[in-house]
Amino acid sequence: MNKNQPRLSIGLPVYNGEKFIxxxxxxxxxxxxxxxELIISDNASTDNTEEICRAYVDQDKRISYYRNEKNLGCAINFNRVFELSSGEYFKWAAYDDLYAPDFIMKCVEVLDQDSSFILCHSYAYFIDEYGEFIRNYDVHLKTDSLKRHERFHELLHKHLCYQIFGVIRTSALKMVPPLGGYGHTDGIFLLRLGLLGRFYEIPEYLFFARKHPQQSMSMFVDDYLLFANKDQKYSLSMMPDYYAYSVWFDSSNEGKIMLPHWRIFWEHLLSMWQSSLSLYEYIYCFRSMYQQLRGNEYFLLQDLLRVLQTLWQRWRKVLIES
Known part of the structure; x- marks a missing residue:
């Protein structure tokens, strides 16, 4: 390792984050x-984000700032900060979250001590726009299991994907495809990491996720979804809008015909196929997927109906204009 190479790279993608960054x-x-090293990638912010970040670059040589000419979407910006990194470990940071002073130290210590863990994160709680405590985030998954299919099963459950803001081995990140431009891409990404190795959750509240009205795309769905029993099914009112998420993750999806729930289903299958699972593991993972899908087939049908409606509207418009 180059003596000037940092052990950890922190990637901070941001868009219009002047209030909290x-x-x-x-x-x-x-x-x-x-x-x-702290790598900031600005997705063409229109507020004072650039000025704030450049001021920090002048103050601390560990910080670098990059700016996209236009907003490319969340996923591309997240991928970009990783592509620019050089550390043995990597961590994504949202522009509005906060951390206890020893968060990174404790995560690195876990990864240094046990090579079977590829990601380390901690308990989390929510803070408001003023940094005040709201409530604990009490969704804890058994992703430290030694069995890949059990980790797959756990990561299928309802959760807010906060593990992605933990400290991750760069070598593991290079073994999975980057974040894609579709709804729930962060969940699929974590699922693929989970098939590679174990996650360790530090049983201390060291990560503080901010909930505020200025969020570009609310990562908070109905409270019932966040804190319900893991075995309960989604209801229509609780389901995230994966059409909107797809555009948020990749701005080029705007106006395209999409099948977001089918895409998520396909990405789950692809994750299993790419992981060289044993026959027993395949059967177990398929069983887990069936359990999650059962009773929610409506969302797959909803995709098809929405596509038919869009095609019908476009065809009518052509007829009217011709």
Whole structure:
């Protein structure tokens, strides 16, 4: 390893984050673990984000700032900060979240001590726009299982994908496809990492996820969805809008005909196929998928009906204009 190469790279993608990004950067710079680089990729912000970030670059040589000419969507910007990284470990950071000072140190210690863990994160709780405590996030998955199919089963459950903001081995990240431009891509990404190795959850509240009205795309669905028993089914009112998520993750999806729920189903199958599972593991994973899908077939049908409606509207428009 190059002596100038940091052990950890932190990637911070941002769009119009002037209200909170200073707090987030200060939280990262206050970490007791200091051997890191902070890579900021600005998705063509129209507020004062650029000025704030460039001021930090002048203050700390560990920080670098990049700016996209146009908003490319969340997924591309997330992928970009990883592509620019050089550390042995990598961590994504949202522009509005905060961390306890020893969050990174404790995560790195876990990964240093046990090579079977490829990702380390901690308990989390929600804070409001003023940084005040709202409630604990009490969804805990058994992703430390030694069995791949059990980790797959756990990551199919309802959760907010906060593990993605943990510390991750760069070598593992290079073995899975990057975040895609479709709804629930963060969940699929974690699922694929889970098929590679174990996650460790530090039983301390070291990560503080902010909930606020300014979020570009609310990552908070109905409270019942967040804290319900894992075995309960989705209802229509609880289901995220994966059409909107697809555009948020990739702005080029705007106006396209999409089958977001079919895409998620396909990506789950692809994840299994690419992981070289044993026959027993395949059967177990298919069983887990069937359990999740059963009773929610409506969403697959909804995709098809929406496509037919869109095609019908476009055909009528052509007839009227001709």
């Amino acid at each position: 200073k707090e987030t950067i200060d939280s990262l710079l206050s970490q007791t673990f200091e051997d890191f």
